[in-house]
Amino acid sequence: MKHSIRALMGACAVSALATAALAETTITVATVNNGDMIRMQSMMEDFYAQHPDIKVEWVTLEENVLRQRVTQDVATNGGQFDVMTIGNYEVPIWGARGWLMPLTDLPADYKVDDLLPSIRSALSVDGSLYALPFYGESAMVMYRTDLAEQAGVSLPDQPTWAQIKEAAAKMTDKDAGIYGICLRGKPGWGENMAFISAMANSYGARWFDMSWEPEFDSAPWQAAFKDYLDLMTNYGPPGASSNGFNENLSLFQQGKCGMWIDATVAAGFVTDPEESSVAENVGYAVFPNKDGVDNHGNWLWSWNLGIPKSTDAPEAAEAFVTWATGPHYTQLVAEKQGWRAAPPGTRKSLYENATYLAEAPFATLTKETMDAATPEKPSVQDVPYVGAQFVSIPEFQGIGTAVGQQFSAALAGQMDADTALKNAQMLTQREMTKAGYIK
Amino acid sequence: MARAATTQRKAIVTVAAWIVGIAIFFPILWIVILSFKSEGDAIRTPLEVLRAQWTLESYTTVQERSNYLRHFWNSVVLSVGSTLIGLIIAVPAAWAMAFVPGKRTKDVLMWMLSTKMLPPVGVLVPIYLIFRDLGLLDSRVGLVIVLTLINLPIIIWMLYTYFREIPGEILEAARMDGATLRDEILYVLTPMAVPGIASTLLLNIILAWNEAFWTLNLTAAKAAPLTAFIASYSSPEGLFYAKLSAASTMAIAPILIMGWFSQKQLVRGLTFGAVK
Numbered sequence: 001m002k003h004s005i006r007a008l009m010g011a012c013a014v015s016a017l018a019t020a021a022l023a024e025t026t027i028t029v030a031t032v033n034n035g036d037m038i039r040m041q042s043m044m045e046d047f048y049a050q051h052p053d054i055k056v057e058w059v060t061l062e063e064n065v066l067r068q069r070v071t072q073d074v075a076t077n078g079g080q081f082d083v084m085t086i087g088n089y090e091v092p093i094w095g096a097r098g099w100l101m102p103l104t105d106l107p108a109d110y111k112v113d114d115l116l117p118s119i120r121s122a123l124s125v126d127g128s129l130y131a132l133p134f135y136g137e138s139a140m141v142m143y144r145t146d147l148a149e150q151a152g153v154s155l156p157d158q159p160t161w162a163q164i165k166e167a168a169a170k171m172t173d174k175d176a177g178i179y180g181i182c183l184r185g186k187p188g189w190g191e192n193m194a195f196i197s198a199m200a201n202s203y204g205a206r207w208f209d210m211s212w213e214p215e216f217d218s219a220p221w222q223a224a225f226k227d228y229l230d231l232m233t234n235y236g237p238p239g240a241s242s243n244g245f246n247e248n249l250s251l252f253q254q255g256k257c258g259m260w261i262d263a264t265v266a267a268g269f270v271t272d273p274e275e276s277s278v279a280e281n282v283g284y285a286v287f288p289n290k291d292g293v294d295n296h297g298n299w300l301w302s303w304n305l306g307i308p309k310s311t312d313a314p315e316a317a318e319a320f321v322t323w324a325t326g327p328h329y330t331q332l333v334a335e336k337q338g339w340r341a342a343p344p345g346t347r348k349s350l351y352e353n354a355t356y357l358a359e360a361p362f363a364t365l366t367k368e369t370m371d372a373a374t375p376e377k378p379s380v381q382d383v384p385y386v387g388a389q390f391v392s393i394p395e396f397q398g399i400g401t402a403v404g405q406q407f408s409a410a411l412a413g414q415m416d417a418d419t420a421l422k423n424a425q426m427l428t429q430r431e432m433t434k435a436g437y438i439k
Numbered sequence: 440m441a442r443a444a445t446t447q448r449k450a451i452v453t454v455a456a457w458i459v460g461i462a463i464f465f466p467i468l469w470i471v472i473l474s475f476k477s478e479g480d481a482i483r484t485p486l487e488v489l490r491a492q493w494t495l496e497s498y499t500t501v502q503e504r505s506n507y508l509r510h511f512w513n514s515v516v517l518s519v520g521s522t523l524i525g526l527i528i529a530v531p532a533a534w535a536m537a538f539v540p541g542k543r544t545k546d547v548l549m550w551m552l553s554t555k556m557l558p559p560v561g562v563l564v565p566i567y568l569i570f571r572d573l574g575l576l577d578s579r580v581g582l583v584i585v586l587t588l589i590n591l592p593i594i595i596w597m598l599y600t601y602f603r604e605i606p607g608e609i610l611e612a613a614r615m616d617g618a619t620l621r622d623e624i625l626y627v628l629t630p631m632a633v634p635g636i637a638s639t640l641l642l643n644i645i646l647a648w649n650e651a652f653w654t655l656n657l658t659a660a661k662a663a664p665l666t667a668f669i670a671s672y673s674s675p676e677g678l679f680y681a682k683l684s685a686a687s688t689m690a691i692a693p694i695l696i697m698g699w700f701s702q703k704q705l706v707r708g709l710t711f712g713a714v715k
Binding site for chain 1: 478479482483504563564567568571576577655656659660661663667670671672673674679
């Protein structure tokens with residue numbers, strides 16, 4: 001009897017030790033629903049092979065819902081997420097407020113110096129990285145080479161807005177349902193205002209002067225916005241005031257747009273023969289500029305993985321973010337799904353890889369546009385803020401969307417350009433005064 | 440002559456009802472149609488969509504990517520759990536208001552209804568902080584409490600209106616026969632009110648099933664119901680219509696089937712009860 005009690009106790013001790021050894025850490029990752037992020041979820045076997053003691057729970061959300069959820073959680077120290085997918089708009093603001101963990105001692109095989117300088121600087125506060133980039137993008141012109149040829153248009157690699165207008169006029173054939181140009185019109189700081197802000201930058205305009213006074217009443221803003229309305233009214237598709245990225249993507253894929261100026265990530269979609277009817281006939285050019293203004297207004301956006309201070313598993317979270325954004329992951333995707341599927345826009349080495357350059361015809365231009373993006377100096381004039389297609393201050397989400405609504409209403413014909421600009425100036429000034437920027 | 444006019448009127452009303460019915464149901468039908476098309480076809484013009492080949496690929500993708508059963512089970516627990524707890528609280532409350540009304544009963548009823556007029560986002564941050572401190576974030580217990588509280592006014596109102604139709608003399612007779620308060624509610628009132636309680640139960644399960652504000656804001660991975668499952672298939676960059684439609688169809692199918700089988704009770708509850 002004594003022996004059996006001893007044996008039983010021994011077995012209990014062994015099983016307790018075994019349970020402790022097998023105890024796994026579960027991390028919750030909040031992420032956005034897009035192709036690259038979904039692909040990552042299918043690559044998890046590799047991560048589990050390297051880290052059998054870490055389990056990852058995914059929370060995939062639509063971009064706006066995700067932004068609201070993670071902001072609420074990080075600001076209240078909620079601790080629901082161990083890793084958050086955030087944009088380069090949030091990273092510097094959250095990093096400066098101490099909401100994110102600094103990522104200072106990254107392992108040598110992470111090759112931090114391989115990150116594209118523009119992206120690295122956009123994710124740093126006082127020289128320290130606060131999130132690691134998963135993929136990055138800029139903006140460029142995508143156009144139908146077949147339509148351009150038919151219309152006798154030859155678009156240079158670095159077109160001006162005058163050349164874009166001329167090409168749009170020639171390519172438009174409304175009877176055949178073809179519109180020369182498709183641009184964003186749906187209101188929102190990340191929708192029409194991303195495009196219009198970048199366009200204004202390329203006209204020499206800026207959101208604020210050095211004392212944070214808005215500049216919608218300036219000549220460059222007037223010229224940029226009037227040209228935008230002119231392009232869209234004469235050569236754009238009907239109902240453009242409700243078109244965002246997806247609506248324009250589907251119009252372009254169905255062959256209804258001559259040109260589309262939007263995020264570089266779109267190039268992968270419009271050249272996918274399974275989804276796009278024009279996959280074989282797409283040409284690319286740099287984001288246009290106004291004659292005489294040495295600024296292509298390139299925007300810079302990246303989706304990044306950050307670790308909130310509220311996490312209770314910082315080591316496991318860091319192991320995950322370094323795996324997901326490291327060079328090994330790029331290699332893994334290339335082996336399993338081909339180089340074309342590798343997450344773009346974060347590492348220099350990807351653009352030195354001959355196989356990638358051969359498989360992704362838009363790669364070189366993506367790299368060039370990203371290199372040319374200067375979020376620290378988005379306009380030819382001096383600015384007091386950082387950000388190319390946005391202004392990196394917490395108030396921008398609200399202001400950007402309110403201004404976007406005015407501009408979208410002007411595109412829908414509910415008011416003229418001057419009224420929209422006047423309203424934008426008034427409401428921005430009011431909000432900036434309330435927030436204490438304007439003394 | 441009068442007969443012909445009545446028939447004509449009936450025909451007009453029938454046609455109008457069908458038009459309204461189809462208009463309301465059409466978006467759901469279109470979602471179901473899109474869910475059986477490929478992503479490339481789902482963005483075409485309506486006629487091209489109808490002509491395009493039917494496929495199950497979106498359902499396969501959704502099955503591979505998400506744990507549907509876990510979300511489904513969470514939805515069942517949250518909607519049934521919150522409705523049952525709500526009924527346990529609401530039956531005695533509605534009894535008191537219907538059969539033993541006080542001076543302030545009407546005011547209390549109006550006050551309860553007024554809580555539904557507050558935009559939920561107004562109390563999001565305080566509730567989030569309370570949940571954080573009590574460790575209730577991303578838990579089914581926490582969400583059952585919230586859903587019970589937000590649907591309680593509707594449950595009480597529906598039951599109150601229903602109980603008012605029951606003659607008080609029957610309860611009085613039971614009391615004279617020596618029934619205690621508990622016996623009176625359990626063995627006399629409840630059996631008579633079963634149709635009303637059933638329709639209240641069904642309507643509140645549907646309301647809790649469709650609730651998307653609190654279920655999205657207070658959950659992450661463990662307690663997320665089907666509303667979070669749908670939200671994970673929407674995207675501002677990239678094609679997603681077919682997959683989103685498949686996810687939506689899978690999320691609404693259980694409640695649609697339940698509604699189909701219990702439509703008699705639902706209609707009876709809606710016409711006899713609160714919104715009479």
